[in-house]
Amino acid sequence: MSNIQLDDLDRAILRLLKSDARLTIAEISNKIGKPESTVHFRIKKLQEKGIIDKYTIILGEPLKPKHLAFIILEVGRPIIEDFLERYVEYITKTLSALPGVLFVAKSGPDKIIALVGKNDKEELLKFIEDNIKSIPTLKNVVVLPVSEIRKGEDIAGFLAEV
Amino acid sequence: MSNIQLDDLDRAILRLLKSDARLTIAEISNKIGKPESTVHFRIKKLQEKGIIDKYTIILGEPLKPKHLAFIILEVGRPIIEDFLERYVEYITKTLSALPGVLFVAKSGPDKIIALVGKNDKEELLKFIEDNIKSIPTLKNVVVLPVSEIRKGEDIAGFLAEV
Incomplete structure (x- = not known):
């Protein structure tokens, strides 16, 4: 900058x-x-100069998931420490491919942050229960449902997939 | 959908x-x-039909913060419960106005999720220490530095402000 x-x-x-x-x-x-x-x-x-990188569209209400949740996954440290990286990589990859998972990032050696969007609250919670909490080798999962976006509210329309 | x-x-x-x-x-x-x-x-x-909501640009490397961190703030419940909403609202508003705060959302009655971006790690940590951890009425602050974005990597260029 x-x-x-x-x-x-x-x-x-x-x-x-x-x-x-x-x-x-x-x-x-x-x-x-x-x-x-x-x-x-x-x-x-x-x-x-690459200051403008891309031109893109933001999807509107009809395609924007109505309910979002941030999910913090903590991966359990395996007996063989060296496997931790592999576990994190595997989960990151698995999450990225799931429908409705809008954003996935690694945080430090053993944490993953994901943003998930679905059209209703039940669907969102069921999805997390069935597809995320069930991932083996997880030590802890924190679900933070988004109740109101105050800044960056176009994030869902930007990240939503077609 | x-x-x-x-x-x-x-x-x-x-x-x-x-x-x-x-x-x-x-x-x-x-x-x-x-x-x-x-x-x-x-x-x-x-x-x-509003399926295309907006046309926009994504900012490139020169304006994109290099270091991102998600921050989960938990607001302490005040003696007078009714004040909690006011506290959360105040912090949400304060955070949204800070430079480098790209995203702010409320989660449930007492949590706030923010995404902060700065150009180097020290600046990012100092910013969190000085501007976020110092907010009164906070009960807990979790900082999750983003080490690698796997999905939705344009998020920083999309949310960055000029």
């Missing part, structure tokens, strides 16, 4: 594209009061 | 737009072997 020189104009353009990536050069030029050629040049530079 | 009828063509279009929302109708038409008029009509419908 610190090596990147972004001025107010770059930031204004990035914010506009974040809110609507379909805005045309002309529309952006209008909104920020700078010539189209400037806007065009800046966007080109932002793309070349 | 169940009320929405999406066929293979809709899904193919959505997947293409997810991977690159700048694809033109002609390019999509080419990739999936259907007439441009069909693609145009389908995208129009997907937007009208």
Whole structure:
């Protein structure tokens, strides 16, 4: 972050594209009061520098899971310590392939964080019970149902799969 | 999800737009072997039905925080139970306004989940120590540094602020 020189104009353009990536050069030029050629040049530079990585869509209500839960899995340390990494890797891979699992990350040597989304609470809890709590070699599973998203609320529509 | 009828063509279009929302109708038409008029009509419908909610950009490496951590905050139950909601609300609001806090959600009556991103590990830990662990009325704080994202890895570039 610190090596990147972004001025107010770059930031204004990035914010506009974040809110609507379909805005045309002309529309952006209008909104920020700078010539189209400037806007065009800046966007080109932002793309070349990799500051804009991708253009994507956020899925709306009909495809967005209504109920989310973060799940913290703690993997039990096996008698042969060396197997821990393999266990964590196996569970990470298994989780990633399950339908409705939106996000999976490793945390430290023995923990995994997952975000799961389903359309109703019962389905979500049943899924966790059947598919996650049943994974062997787990020492502990903490389920944190999301009751209200305050920041980053588009996360479900962004991560949802088609 | 169940009320929405999406066929293979809709899904193919959505997947293409997810991977690159700048694809033109002609390019999509080419990739999936259907007439441009069909693609145009389908995208129009997907937007009208709110299945495509927004078009956005994902920020790349230069603006993406390199180190992420999930933080689970448990708020202590006050003597006057009724104050718990107010405490949780206050902390949620405070967290959401802090720089580098990418995501904040409430979980149940007394827990808050946050995702924090900074450019180096020390900065991240110092930030948590100074700005989060110091919040009064907290009963417990669990910090889960993200060591590897396996699914949903664009999350930081999506949530990062400019």
